[in-house]
Amino acid sequence: MSVYYTSLDHFVLLPVLLLALFGCATLLFDFWVFPEAHQRKYLLIFLGLGEAFAGWAYWRQGAALAINGGEISAFHGAVVVDHFALFFHWIFLITTLVVGLISYRYLEVRDEHHGEYYGILMLAQCGMFFLASGNDLVTIFVGLETMAVSFYVLVGFLRAEQRSNEAALKYLLLGGLSSGFLAYGFSILYGIAGSTLLNDISKAVASRGHSDTILFLAIATTTVGLLFKIAAAPFHMWAPDVYEGAPTTITAFLAVGSKAASFALLMRVFASTLGSARSTWEPLLIAAAVLSMTIGNLAAITQTNTKRLLAYSSVNHAGYVLLGVIAGNNTGYKGVLIYLLVYTFMNLGAFLVLTSLTRKGLAGEDINDLRGLMKKSPGHALWMLIFLLSLAGIPPTAGFFGKYFIFLSLIETGHYVLAVLGCLYAAVAIYYYMRMVKAMFIETEEEETPALSTSFGTQVALVVTGVMTLVIGVYPEPFVRLAQQSFQR
C-alpha cells in the first residue's frame, strides 16, 4: 500500500490537525493538570495556542494562495483551500476565540466550568473547517455532523438546567431529522453524479435538464438540510428555543459560527455545484428568504427575552443573506461574505454584552434586565448600542454595508420586489432593536442589581468586536477587497 497523501495535503489539513491536537490536549489536561475549578481558565491557553497555530497555518495558506492563485486541492479533491474557504476559516477562528474569551466567567457564574467545553469548542471548529473547505459530500457530511454533535453537547452544557437540557434535546432531534434529509439529498446527488466530489456533481448537474425530478428531489432535500442549519424559515423553529436554552456564549457561537459555516456550505453548494440548476432552487430560496424576514421580524417585535429576540433577529438576518445568494451575481456573493463578516462581529458583540448581564442569581436574559445599563455600565451600553445599530443596518456601522451589497445586488439583478421588501423589513426590524436601546438608555433600573460580570477576556473581546463593527462601517475598503478576492470564480 503506497502512501496516498503528500506534504501538500498535510499543508491543507494542518490547521485542523492543530486544532484537533490542542482540543485533545485540553481534554487531557483538564483531567490531569487542572483538577481545580479555578484553574480551568488556564485551559484557555490551549485554545489560544491552538487558534494561534491555526491562524499561522491559515496565514501561510493565504500566502501560498497569493503566489499560486486559485485553490489548493488536497486528498484527491476532497478538501480544498481557496480564498473563499480561508475567509470563512478566519471567521471561525475569530468566533471561537471570542467565544472562548467570554466563556470562562460565564461558566464560572453558571457553575459549569469544565475543561471539556474548550475542547469541544475547538473540535466543533474542526467540523466547521470542513464545511467551508470540504469539496466532497462525505467529507462535508461528516464535518457537518462533527460540528452538529459538538453543538448538541455544548447547547446542553448547563446540565443542571432544564432549559439547557431541553434545548439540547430539541436541537438534537430536529438536527437529526434535518441531517437525515440532507444525507438523503446527498445520496441522490451521489446517485446522479456517480461521485461524491462536488466538481463531478457540478458537471453532472449541468448536464441534466431543468425539470429533472430526481435532481429536484436531491436539491430540495439538500436545501432543507441547509436551510435548517442556517435557521431560515420554515426550518427555523429550533432556533429560538435552542438559542434561549443554550448557554449564552454557545448561543453566540451557534448564531455566528454555525451559521457562517452553514452559509459557507450553502454558497459552495448553490453557487458552484448547483449553479446551473438555479431555476430549480431559486424559488425555494426566495420563499425561504421572504418567510425568514417576515417571521423573524414579526416574532421578534413582541419578544421579551433578549436571547430569543436575537434568535428571531438571526432568522431575519438569514433571510437577508439568502437574498444575496438569490441575487447570485458577483455583488450578491460579495455581499453575503461581507454580511457574514459583519454579522460575526456585531452579533458576537451583542451576545457578549448579554453574557456579561448574566450574574450570580440573575439570568439577565429579560429585556428589562437591560434597563439602566447606561447608568450602570456606560461602556457596555455604548458598545451594545453600536452592535444594535449595526444589526439594524444604520450607517456608519458595519451592518449598513452588509445590507448595502444585498440591496445593490438585488437591484442589479432586477429583483425589485425583494429589494423593497427587504427595505421595509429593515425598518420593521428597527423597532425591536430600538426596544433594547430604549431599555438601556431611557429606562431605569427598578431595583439595584449586582455589577456586571466581566473579565479581562470579555473586555478585550468587547473592544475588538466593537471596534471592528465601527471600522468596517467607516472604512470598509479592505474588507470589501477581501470579500472581492474571496469570491473570484
Added chain:
Amino acid sequence: MLETGFFYAFAALTLIGAILTVTLRNAIHCAISLIGSLAGVAGLYLLQKAEFLFAVQIVLYIGGIMVLFLFVIMLVNLDAAARERQYHRHWLAAVICTVGSGALITWFLRQGSGTMHLGQSAPELPSAGNVEALSDVLFKQYLVPFELASVLLLVAVVGSVIMAKKRI
C-alpha cells in the same frame, strides 16, 4: 429469481419492523422491532454483495446501538410513559404531510427513473476482494472523512459522558 424473493422478504422485514417500531406501545418492543428492521436492511446489503457493510450493520448497529438503546430504556423507567397517550395530537396533519411527501418522492423517483436508467437491474459487483477494495476506497479517497470521523466519535464519547454523568 431467488434474489427477487429475498428482496421482498427483507423489504417486508424492514418495513414491518419499521412500522412496528413507530407503532408499538412498549419502548422495548419498539427496540426489538427496530432490530428486526435493521436486520432486514442488513439482509438487503448482503443481497447487494455488500458484505462488509452487512457485518458493520450487524455488529455496530444491532450489537452496539441497540444495546445502548435498551440500556437507556432500562435506565429511564418508562413504565409510566408507556401507559399514557402514545401519539402526538396533530397526527392527522402529520400523516397528510408525510404521506404526501412520500407520495411525491415516489412520484419524483418514478418520473426521473428513465433518465438515470434506474429501471434496469444493476449488474453484480465483483464479489471477490470486496473488503480490500472497500478499504482501498476508504483510505484513499475518503481518508479525510475517516480521520474526521474519529474526531466525531471523540466528541460523541466525551459529549455523552458529560451529558450522562452526574458529576464531572
Added chain:
Amino acid sequence: MNFLDLIWLIPILPLCGAAIMLFFGRNLPKAAIRVISPGAVGLSFLLSLGAVLQLASLPEKVHQVILFQWLPLLHADMGYMLDPLSSVMILVVTGIGFLIHVYATGYMAHEHGPRHGGFYRFFGYLNLFVFFMLTLVLANNYPLLFVGWEGVGLCSYLLIGFYFNKKSAGDAGKKAFIVNRIGDAGFILGMFFLFQITGSLTFVDVNEALRSARFSPEVGVFGVLSLTALLLFVGATGKSAQIPLYVWLPDAMEGPTPVSALIHAATMVTAGVYMCARSNALFALTPETSHIVAAVGAATAIFAASIGLVQNDIKRVLAYSTVSQLGYMFVAVGVGAYWVGVFHLYTHAFFKALLFLGAGSVIHAVSGEQDMRKMGGLKDKIPVTFGTMFIASLAIAGIPGLAGFFSKDEILWQAWSSPLGSKVLWAVGFCTALMTAFYMWRLMFMTFYGEGRMDEHTKHHIHESPKSMTVPLMVLAAGSVCAGWIGMPKVFGENGFFQGLEHWLAPVFETGKEVAEHGAEHHDTSMEWVLMGLSIGAALSGIFLARHIYLKMKESDRPTGGALHPILYNKWYVDEIYDFLFVHGFSMRGGSLMAAFDRTVVDGGVNGTAWLTKMVSRISMWYDTWIVDGLVNLSAYTVRALSFPVRFFQTGFLQSYALVFIAGVFAMFGYFWWVR
C-alpha cells in the same frame, strides 16, 4: 437742501421714534416721550412739505429714490417715489398724524399702571404706524406698498388691542387683522397677475406698460386684466372696509380714540382708495371692474349710513360714517374720477379726524362714557370741543363753503355725469348725503344740546380738555373749513388755485382725466348747478330733520322707524347673518337671532369664516388623529398583532416544529409538482 433725495427719511424718522419708544421707552420720562414721538412725525411733516414744494418745481412731477434692491426676482426695490398723488398722501398722513400725536399726548396722559400703563408702547405703535403708512404711500412698487399695507394692518391690530386685558379689544384686533388678511390674499394674487402681465411691479413701469398696452399677448387677454383689477379691489375692500369685508371697522373702535381718528378714519382705511387710484391705469382698462367698484362703493355708502342712523355709541356712529364715506370715495374711483376720490379722501381726513378727536374729547369729558343717550347739554361745558365739532359736522353734512361740500358734491356730479356713472349711483349718493346729515346732526343734538342725561357724579367732573387736545382740534377745524377750496367745481369759474388739486394730480391720472373730461363735455353746467342745489337741500333737510326729532320732540314721541329700526340698529344683522352662515349654523336650536348675537359677542368668536375654518380644522384634526395617524398606528398595531400568531407557532413542542419542518418539505415538493 435737496428734500427730494431725502424722502426716504420721511418714513424713517417715525421708525426711529418707534424704535426708541419700544426699546427704551420704559426708561424714558413721560415728558421725553411727549417730545420725541410727535416730534418725529412733525419733522417728517416738515420734510414732506419741503419735498412737495420741490416736487412742484420739477417738470416731470415724479421723483424716485432707490435705496437698494429688495426682492430681486420680482424686480422690487426698497424704492421711494414722490409724485403728486403720494405728495397729497404724505401731507395728510404726516400733517394729521402730527396733530393726532399731539392730541394723544393729552388724551393718553391719564394712563396709569406700571410704566405708565404702556404710554410709551402706545406712542411706539403710533409712530410705527406712521412709518408703515408713509411706506405705503411712498412706495414705488407694489410689494413695498404691500409692506406698508401689512404693516399698518399690524399696527392697527396692536392699537385696537392696546387695552389687551379687555378680551373684546383683543378679539377686535384679531378680527381686523384676519379680515384684512383675506383682502390681502386677493391683493397678493393681483400683484402676481400684474407681474405676469407687465413683467414688473414698479408703478411707473406697470402704468407705462398698461397705458401703452405693452403686455404679453397670451396673458393680456381681457378677462385676465379684469380679474387682476378685481383682485386688487378685493384687497382694497379689506383695508378700506367695504362690503363684504367691512365688519372689522366698527369693532375696531375698541382702540383708544386717537387711534380711531388716525388709523380708522384719516389714513389707513383710505389706503384702499389710494391703491385703486394708484392702479388707475389698470382700472381704466377694465370698465366692468370699475362698475363693480362703484356699485360696491355706493352700496357700502348707503348701507353703512343707514346703520349709522340709529347707533347710540358715539364712536360707532362715526365708524359707520367712515365706512359710508369710504364708499363715496370708491364711487368716485369706480366712475373714473380718481382725483375726486383722492380729493374726498383728503377732505374727509380733516373732518373725520376732527370728529373722532372731538368725540374723544367728549368721552374724556364724561369720564369715558360712549353712549350718546347718557350725554347731552355739553355745549357750554366744553365749548372748544363743541365749536370744532360743529364745524366738522357741517363739513361732513355738505354745507357749502366747507371742505366736505366740495368733495362730496364733486363725487355726486361725477356719478351723474361720468360715462361710467349712472343716475342710480347719483341717487344712492344723494340719499346717503341726506342720511349723513341726519345722523351727524343726530349725534350733535344728542351730545351737545338739550338736557344732560349723565349721572350726577359724572356731571361734576365734566371739564374741557387740556390745550394739547384742543389745539389740534382747532387746527383741524380750520382745515375742515379750508381744505376743500383747492378743489372747487369748475362751474365756479376756472382758477389756478381753486382747481389746484385736479391739476396737481393730473399727471398721475392721465387716463382718468380723459374719462372725466369726456363726461364733462356732454353735460351742461346748468345740470351741475341743479344737482348742487339738490344736495345742499338734502344736507339742510337732514340737519333740520335731526333737529326736529332729537331736539324738539320728546323721547317718547320720536318715530322709531317701525320695523326698520331694529334692523338698522342691529346693522342689518350682517354679523348675525355671518354668524348664521358660519358660526352657529348648526347650533341654532330655536334661539333668536339676538341670542346668537349675544353669544357671538360674549364668545368673541373670531368671525364667521373663522368658525367655518375651525369646523374644517376640527375635521382635519380628527382626520389627522384617527385616519392618518390611525392608519399608521393601525399598521403598527397589525404588525404587532401579527407577531403573536407567528410566535404562537412556536409552541415549545418539538413535534410541532418537526411538523412545520415536514410541512415545509411538503410545500417544496408540492410546489415543484405543481410547476411541472
Added chain:
Amino acid sequence: MQGHLLSVILFTPLAGLFLLLFIPKSQKTFIRLWANITAAVGFLVSLPLIIGFDRSNGGYQFVERAEWIPSLGVQYLIGVDGISVLMVMLTTIMGFLAIFSSWDSIKDREKEYYSMFLLQQTGMLGVFISMDFLLFYVFWEMVLVPMYFIIGVWGGPRKLYAAIKFFLYTLTGGVLMLLGILLLYFNYASQFGRYTFEIAELMKINLPLATQQWVFWAFFVGFAIKVPMFPFHTWLPDAHTEAPTAGSVILAAVLLKMGTYGFIRFSLPLLPKASSDQTIVTIVAVLSIIGILYGALVSLMQQDWKKLVAYSSVSHLGFCTLGIFALNQSGIAGSVIQQINHGISTGMLFLVVGVIYERRHTREIKEYGGLAHIMPNYAIVFAIAMLSSAGLPLLNGFVGEFTILQGAFDANRIWAAFAVLGVIFGAAYLLWLYQRTMLGEVTNEKNKGLPDLKWREWAVFVPLIIWAISIGVYPKPYFDILEKPVAQIVHRVHDTANAAAVPATPTPEVASR
C-alpha cells in the same frame, strides 16, 4: 487650513465631542461650558466659508476629494454651492443657539445630552456638504440616532412613542431612498462601466422616464417623510411636542430642511425628466398645498402650544415644497430662503414655548393668558417670532413666502390661489395663539410672578430677531448667492424636459414657461 475648511467645519463638533467624553460626569458646568465653546467654535469656523464664498460662481466650492471606498466608487467628496452654504450657516448658527439655550433647561445627564447634540451637528453638516451620494446617505442616517435619544431621553411624557415613531418613519423613508440611490448607481455603472456615487457624475446618466419615475418615488418617500409632506407628517407633531426645547429647535430649524434640501439637490437635478413630469409635479404640488392648508387648519384647533407650532411647520414646509416644484427661479430660490426663515421663525417659536415651559411645565394653552402683563419683554419677543412666522413684510417670513407664491403663480395660478389661503390661516392660528396666551387678563394664579426673560434667554433671541429682520429688509445677499445654483437646476430640469418634449409635441405652453 483653508484647503480643508469644510472638513474643519464638519469635524469641529466631533472633535469637541471627543474631548467632551473625557470630562467627568460630575463637572456639569464645565460640560456645559465646553459644549457651548465647541458649538461657538463650530460657528466661528464656518464664518470664513460664507466670507470666502464666491457668489459669482454657480458650481461647487471648497471642494475636498479623497478616496474613501474606492472599490465601491465612494469618495469623501465635500463641497458647497450657494444652496448648501446657506444650509451650513443655518446649521452652525442654530446648532450653537440650541446648545446655548439648553444651559438651564437640561439638568439631567448633561454629558450625554451635549454629546448627542454635537454628534447631530456633524451629521447635519455632513448632509449638507456631501457631494457623494453614499456619504450623504451615511450622514443622513447618522442624524437619526442622536435625535432619537434627544427625544427619547430628555423628552416629554410620551417621549418613547414619539422617538420611535420619528425613528421608524425616517428610517423607512431612508432605506427606500437607498434603493433609489442604488438604482441610479447601478444604472451609471451599466452605462459608464464603473461605479461611482459622485453626484456630478450621476447627473450624466441618461435614464428613461419610467426608471426616473421609480427613482423619483423612492427618493420622494425618503425626502417627503423628512420634510414632512402631507400624508407622511404625523411623526412631526409627536416628535416636536415631546422633544426638549433645543431638540425641537434643531428638528424644526435644520433636520426638516434635510428633506427639502434633498429635493433640490437630488430629485430635481438627478431626475429632471421625472421631476418635470406633469403628473408627478401635480401630485407633489397638490400634496404641498394640502399640507399648507391642512397644517394650518389643524394648528387652529390645537390645545397644546407646542403642537400648534409643530403643525404650523407642516404648513410652512408645504410652502417650501410647493416652491421647489414650481420649478422656476422664484419658486426654488424662495423655497431655500423660506427654509432658512422657517428655521429662524419656528426655531424662535419653539424657544418661546421652551421659555414658558421651563417656568410652568405645562404647554396647555388654557393654562395661560395675559402673560403680556407679567412678562412684557417675553410678549414682545413672542410677537416678533409670531409675526415673522406669519409672514409679515419686513420680517423674514414674507420674503420667502412671497417669492414662493410668485413662483407657484408662474407655474400654475390655481396653486397660488390655494396657497395664499395658507397665508390667511397662518395669521389666524398664530394670532389666536398669541391672544389666548399673551393677551387678556391674567386668569391663572400660578402665572403671577413669573420672571421675565433672563439674560441668557435674551442672548438667544436677539441674534435670531436681528437675523429675521435683516432677511426681511435686505434679502438680496441670499438671492444673490442662490441665483446661479438655482438657475442651473432650473435649466437642467427644463432643458431636459424640453429636449424630451420637443420631438413629441412642441406645445406653446411649454415653450412660454
Added chain:
Amino acid sequence: MLHPITTEHYLVLSAALLLIGTVGILLRRNAVVVMMSLELILNAVNINLVAFGKHLQQLNGQVFAIFIITVAVAEAAVGLGILIAVFRNKETVLVDEIDLLKW
C-alpha cells in the same frame, strides 16, 4: 411478481422507510422511540447509497454508508446522553412534556 429487482425498487423502499421514520418522529411522544425513528431515516439513506453504489458499479456508496452509520452512532450516543440528562432533571422522556422554551 418475479421480475428482476431494479435500483428503483430499492429507492422506493428507501422512500418508504424515510416516510415511516418521519412519521415516527412526528408522532411518537416517547423521545427514545423518536431517536429510533432517526435511525430509520439514516437507514433509508443507507439503502439509497448502497443501491446507487451498486447501480453505478462503485464502492463509494458503501463507504458513504459506513460514514452514515458512524454518524448515526455518534448521534445516538450523544442523544441518549442528553436524554438521560433530561430525564434526570425532569423525570420524563415524553417530548411534549418538555416545553419550557416556547414563544
